Amino acid sequence: MSPPLLSVEHLDVVYDGTITALSDVSLVVEPGQVVAVLGSNGAGKTSLLRAVSRSLQPYGGTVTGGTVRFAGEDLAGTDAADVVRRGLVQVPEGRRIFRDLTVAENLRAGGYTVKDAKARAEARDRVFDLFPILAERRDQPGGLLSGGQQQMLAMGRALMVSPQLLLLDEPSLGLAPLLVDQIGEIVTEINQQGTAVLLIEQNAVMGLRVADAAYVLETGRVTAAGTAAELAASDEVQERYLGVAVPVVATSVVEAEPAIPTAEPPQQLRVEGLTVRFGGITALSEVSFTVEPGTVHALIGPNGAGKSTLVNVLGGAYRATEGAVHYGDAELTALRSDKVAGLGVARTFQNISLALEDTVEDNLLVGRHRLMRRGLLPGALRLPGARREEREHRETVAGIAELLGIAHLLRTPVHTLAYGDRKRVEMGRALAARPSLLLLDEPVAGMTHGESQDMAETIRQVRRDLGLSIVLVEHDMPFVMGLAEQVTVLDFGKKIAEGTPAQVQRDPEVLRAYLGAAAA
Amino acid sequence: MSYFLEQVLNGLSYGLVLSLIAAGFAIVFTSTGVLNFAHGSVVLLGAYLVAVLHDTIGFWPAVLVGLAGAAVVGVAINALLVRNLADPNPGTAAILMLGVDIVLLTELTRRIGNQVLTLGAPWGASVVRLGDVTLPTGRVLAAGVTVVAFGALWYLFSRTDLGVGMRAAAADGPTASLMGIRLSRTAATGWALAGILAAVAGIFLTSFPAPGVAPTVALSAFAAIPAWVLGGFDSVPGAVVGGLLIGLTSALVTGYEAELEPFLGSGFGEVAPYVVMIVVLLVRPSGLLGSKEAVRV
Amino acid sequence: MKHRVRAATLAAAALALAACSTTAPTASGGGGGDDVRTGNGVTADGITIGMITDLSGPFAAGAAVQVTETQAYWDQVNADGGICDRDVTVDVQDHGYDPQRAVTLYRSMAPDVVALQQVLGGPTSAAVLPLAEQDSVYVGGVGWAGSALAYENNQLPGASNAIQAANAIDYMVDELDVPEGSTVGVVYFTGDYGGDALAGAEHAAEERGLQILAQEITPATTDLSAQASALAQADVAGVVLAAAPTQLASLAGVLSSQGADVPIIGMNPTFNPSLLTTPAADALLANAYSMTSVSPYDNPDSPGVQAANELYASADPTGATGWEVPLAYVQAELLRQALEGACESGDLTPEGVVAAFRDGGEVDTEGVLPDGLDYSQVGQSPTTTVFVSKVSADAEAGLELLDQVSGPSAESFSYGG
Missing domain, CATH: 3.40.50.2300 (Response regulator)
Structure with a gap:
């Protein structure tokens, strides 16, 4: 009997010598199989792929136990470049295409190890057959492709070496449902052409649909394994990763008096005729809507609809080309971003931006910065007034951490935290400034269904306890539906619908533009 | 008019030589993220090798040794020092490079002494006359060689696997290594290229109209820094444009110093490159052609 | 040590x-x-x-x-x-x-x-x-x-440098046939040394009825093409150079290549015998002089x-x-x-x-410095006499001593006045 294509046995991985990412993980991929590894963020999925592709070292990780065999050969002592030459290629998380290189050059870099010109030309033709759009845009810089096209390029780039085993790290992350379906079909097609696939997914629906077998990874250990069908049928997987057991219900608006009032009461946010152009490209076109004080207002739309641009204008990072945004009496569009913060507007970012080496508490205290009255000198000299103020700040921060469920992590450095917790820390930092308007940019991107349900609950609680307005940018439709009072839908920079979640959900325009194939 | 033309051609040819040095800065920066402040002494080293060897082995073989020597020193700096840096942040690396520069420069200064070493270039002090315009042959040659060198670089970076691999590694090292691109190899290639470009520049900076190899040649690399910066830290085409702009500016400001003096005061030619750099950076903070990533909105 | x-x-x-x-x-x-x-x-x-x-x-x-x-x-x-x-x-x-x-x-x-x-x-x-x-x-x-x-x-x-430069102008007019009314270039290092030389040259030019075209450079300027072109364009009759050997060789070489056959007089440290091995050697031998406070090696x-x-x-x-x-x-x-x-x-x-x-007593250096040095006046040059040498392939260390001179404008030059 021939050995399995990939066999991982009792693998242990440790970062920075102390933080255990994987312990005793075993996994097998047979030739021609698609194997999915499911798990929430921070479960160790990416570490598993890095251990297989021998790319742990740049991230400070090491294999401390167990073996990884590829086609029967132990990969110990090989490096990333070696395994590529043996036919094992990883597509990294977040696509990581070379933005300044053209599509053709990206593919060329992918085929770097293929010295035979004919083999390379054949591989390229196969990639172009699989992704005709890449052939069409071959001379454009990769950075100009859409998210879905970038994912195709990342996969095509890996296929240039005609691998025996393709490692895919979260190919559906951040993509709208229509595109996720498409990526799933492509994975199947790649597999049918004879390439085995090891797929890592937090989107269990997609993972289980394309896979033959699957593993569930939790906090660095395999907690379930079986065929895709077996796992899809198990209660635990259904509840945690497929969201089947938790029906999404729109919660009623809680009218309770806020427990911790904001520094200032929230005001009405009015966006009027907002247009933003970058060079010749119109990112937003005459968008208007109003956020009533103390409500959760969602902005939804597929990738590239202009949601992030809108948040960036609200946060003061981008300038409006035309139109205006008023918060109460103040015109946000006329202010610099630091002044916008002074009005009580705080935001989080789509890609988490935290000081990774610092503790959670320090990161949260950064959010207090605007409210620190005493200067550096009294602080440095530890004068009594400064000490009292510092204590107050720490108490406030502790209260926010409590609210977000991260109080037990206050002394922990951020870089050791799981993804979902980091998202909470980032929200906590924004809240530490005691805003009256909170802008949340994709708070559940990259979370499993279970995690995003937890996050929804947290957001509800924040609104209830802090009594502020929240503008929520998301493309996860069910998440928004259970949370927001009002929804504004954007597509291609234009507002296409507006109303309560129930109204929007029924709008045919929204179904067509946003939900795509899933709604058809 | 011919005077103007002469200053323009002078400035452009000098600017091309500067752009060789600036391109070396840019290549090292993109391939290893290091601000290579030892580049000036590598320029000097290349020229020094040619100067001491041309008598015994002939000028052209000496040139080959000079180019190879500068490349080897660049590769060695990277392999022995940069790669083994315990704290691989750009600031530490830059300070390390300043240290390397001092060591190399002190040794070369000791060897050169207060001599001006002649390069033995076959074009000597000859000049080319085009109508009323007189240009040193060395300069005409420098322009030609530089254009060829940049043509070769363009070919390398856009038409060969190695070059595309280097650009990929520069853009995102960890991802590039997932394609089987060995970062140690692309980095070494970058340092070698920068060394070769530096040596070529060194040869033209120390042959006529400059008299020969003296330690001050290392300072010429500093004249290329504004060219590098205003072109954008990570752009070879930017380095070319920057070099031409700086060369042209200093030639014209110096050439018309008498006319400009009432407004700008004397000695403005020395400052002009930095003024140009600051003005460019005020308008375009990432330099003329520096990477402002192609971002989809 | x-x-x-x-x-x-x-x-x-x-x-x-x-x-x-x-x-x-x-x-x-x-x-x-x-x-x-x-x-x-x-x-x-x-x-x-x-x-x-x-x-x-x-x-x-x-x-x-x-x-x-x-x-x-x-x-x-x-x-x-x-x-x-x-x-x-x-x-x-x-x-x-x-x-x-x-x-x-x-x-x-x-x-x-x-x-x-x-x-x-x-x-x-x-x-x-x-x-x-x-x-x-x-x-x-x-x-x-x-x-x-x-x-x-x-x-x-x-x-001092100003005295050397003033003497250089005097020497051009008196011995090298630079006519009254013509323009003389002064190429000088930024700083005390170059600035002092420029002051002396300007004083002498005024005394002798010459125009000055001044060009400031730094030690990093090793290629003086642009400066030389500007000098040739202004049709200078001579150049005073307060810089270093590299600049002397470059300037002489480029001026000669542009057909400007004019004397170049360098101050104290501007000549080095190794310049005679560079491509600029012919130009230096034809036109370069040195105006020094100390006697050249070959005396x-x-x-x-x-x-x-x-x-x-x-x-x-x-x-x-x-x-x-x-x-x-x-x-x-x-x-x-x-x-x-x-x-x-x-x-x-x-x-x-x-x-x-x-104390104003006799200082005798047996010809290494000019005779009659006077150190009693703080703030003034101890002498107005300098050594004039010409670059020569025959002389040891490349400089042939021509004369000791003390020109009229060097003598009329006074610091602070």
């Missing part, structure tokens, strides 16, 4: 013993056994002088020649009986052309030296001179910039220069020859005369040494 020679110790001790029998030791100073007042750097049998030079920086090579010559000179002085019956020790320190280090070195040396024969380099000496003036410590060669003349404690070895008529060269040849037979040899010799010579003057007036203290060279 400490170097001690004790050749004459016995003789000195014997003399001291004899003196001891007649006079009581003075209260101040190091307790010498004679009737000379002593202070820092002087003991009963030894004198320490300092030299803060550049052994690791850009001027290391030239500095090494000067250190060799200086050591040889004082070795010989000691062999001949020393100064004031004491052996002279030279404490050589390296500032690496770093003003900060020069200041630190000065501070640590000042208590132990009676005088500094040299602080090499413009910025380094500019940092040390004011401190040394406060301490009344003699400082010898620091270059020839007029700014150094303001310090009472500084003894300039010959004419058979000066016993001082001959002595200097012989001393150097025996100290380092394979060493590089050049103008540093007579320069180091004459700096040591000037200090020796100041030390002896101080000894004679019975005040071998730092203040005494400064007073001795400023």
Whole structure:
């Protein structure tokens, strides 16, 4: 009997010598199989792929136990470049295409190890057959492709070496449902052409649909394994990763008096005729809507609809080309971003931006910065007034951490935290400034269904306890539906619908533009 | 008019030589993220090798040794020092490079002494006359060689696997290594290229109209820094444009110093490159052609 | 780099013993056994002088020649009986052309030296001179910039840069057929040296009815194409160059390639014999002159220069020859005369040494410097006479001495007036 294509046995991985990412993980991929590894963020999925592709070292990780065999050969002592030459290629998380290189050059870099010109030309033709759009845009810089096209390029780039085993790290992350379906079909097609696939997914629906077998990874250990069908049928997987057991219900608006009032009461946010152009490209076109004080207002739309641009204008990072945004009496569009913060507007970012080496508490205290009255000198000299103020700040921060469920992590450095917790820390930092308007940019991107349900609950609680307005940018439709009072839908920079979640959900325009194939 | 033309051609040819040095800065920066402040002494080293060897082995073989020597020193700096840096942040690396520069420069200064070493270039002090315009042959040659060198670089970076691999590694090292691109190899290639470009520049900076190899040649690399910066830290085409702009500016400001003096005061030619750099950076903070990533909105 | 020679110790001790029998030791100073007042750097049998030079920086090579010559000179002085019956020790320190280090070195040396024969380099000496003036410590060669003349404690070895430049203009008009009304270029380093030369040239140009086209450069400017083109365009009849050898060769080469066959007169440090191996050699031989405060290496008529060269040849037979040899010799010579003057007036203290060279007495350097040096006026050049040499393939070290000149505008030039 021939050995399995990939066999991982009792693998242990440790970062920075102390933080255990994987312990005793075993996994097998047979030739021609698609194997999915499911798990929430921070479960160790990416570490598993890095251990297989021998790319742990740049991230400070090491294999401390167990073996990884590829086609029967132990990969110990090989490096990333070696395994590529043996036919094992990883597509990294977040696509990581070379933005300044053209599509053709990206593919060329992918085929770097293929010295035979004919083999390379054949591989390229196969990639172009699989992704005709890449052939069409071959001379454009990769950075100009859409998210879905970038994912195709990342996969095509890996296929240039005609691998025996393709490692895919979260190919559906951040993509709208229509595109996720498409990526799933492509994975199947790649597999049918004879390439085995090891797929890592937090989107269990997609993972289980394309896979033959699957593993569930939790906090660095395999907690379930079986065929895709077996796992899809198990209660635990259904509840945690497929969201089947938790029906999404729109919660009623809680009218309770806020427990911790904001520094200032929230005001009405009015966006009027907002247009933003970058060079010749119109990112937003005459968008208007109003956020009533103390409500959760969602902005939804597929990738590239202009949601992030809108948040960036609200946060003061981008300038409006035309139109205006008023918060109460103040015109946000006329202010610099630091002044916008002074009005009580705080935001989080789509890609988490935290000081990774610092503790959670320090990161949260950064959010207090605007409210620190005493200067550096009294602080440095530890004068009594400064000490009292510092204590107050720490108490406030502790209260926010409590609210977000991260109080037990206050002394922990951020870089050791799981993804979902980091998202909470980032929200906590924004809240530490005691805003009256909170802008949340994709708070559940990259979370499993279970995690995003937890996050929804947290957001509800924040609104209830802090009594502020929240503008929520998301493309996860069910998440928004259970949370927001009002929804504004954007597509291609234009507002296409507006109303309560129930109204929007029924709008045919929204179904067509946003939900795509899933709604058809 | 011919005077103007002469200053323009002078400035452009000098600017091309500067752009060789600036391109070396840019290549090292993109391939290893290091601000290579030892580049000036590598320029000097290349020229020094040619100067001491041309008598015994002939000028052209000496040139080959000079180019190879500068490349080897660049590769060695990277392999022995940069790669083994315990704290691989750009600031530490830059300070390390300043240290390397001092060591190399002190040794070369000791060897050169207060001599001006002649390069033995076959074009000597000859000049080319085009109508009323007189240009040193060395300069005409420098322009030609530089254009060829940049043509070769363009070919390398856009038409060969190695070059595309280097650009990929520069853009995102960890991802590039997932394609089987060995970062140690692309980095070494970058340092070698920068060394070769530096040596070529060194040869033209120390042959006529400059008299020969003296330690001050290392300072010429500093004249290329504004060219590098205003072109954008990570752009070879930017380095070319920057070099031409700086060369042209200093030639014209110096050439018309008498006319400009009432407004700008004397000695403005020395400052002009930095003024140009600051003005460019005020308008375009990432330099003329520096990477402002192609971002989809 | 400490170097001690004790050749004459016995003789000195014997003399001291004899003196001891007649006079009581003075209260101040190091307790010498004679009737000379002593202070820092002087003991009963030894004198320490300092030299803060550049052994690791850009001027290391030239500095090494000067250190060799200086050591040889004082070795010989000691062999001949020393100064004031004491052996002279030279404490050589390296500032690496770093003003900060020069200041630190000065501070640590000042208590132990009676005088500094040299602080090499413009910025380094500019940092040390004011401190040394406060301490009344003699400082010898620091270059020839007029700014150094303001310090009472500084003894300039010959004419200042402005005097050299003024003489250069006079020489062009009087000997090189530069006609009245024509334009002369002045290409100069930014800073004290170049600025002083420009001031002298401007004064002389006004006196002699010439126009000046000034071009400022830095030591990093090694290619003077643009400057040369501008000079050729202005149709200059001659060029005064206050820069370094690299600039001289570049300027001469480019001017000649553009058909500008005009004299180029460089100031003190602008010529180096190795320039004659560069492609600019022909142009230099045709048109380059040197206007120096110190005699060039090749000067058979000066016993001082001959002595200097012989001393150097025996100290380092394979060493590089050049103008540093007579320069180091004459700096040591000037200090020796100041030390002896101080000894004679019975005040071998730092203040005494400064007073001795400023007392207006005869200074004879046997032709290494022009005769008739006058150090009595603080703030003015000690002489208006300079050496004119022409670049020559036949002369040793590449410079053939033509004449000593003191032109009318050099004589009418006055600092601060």
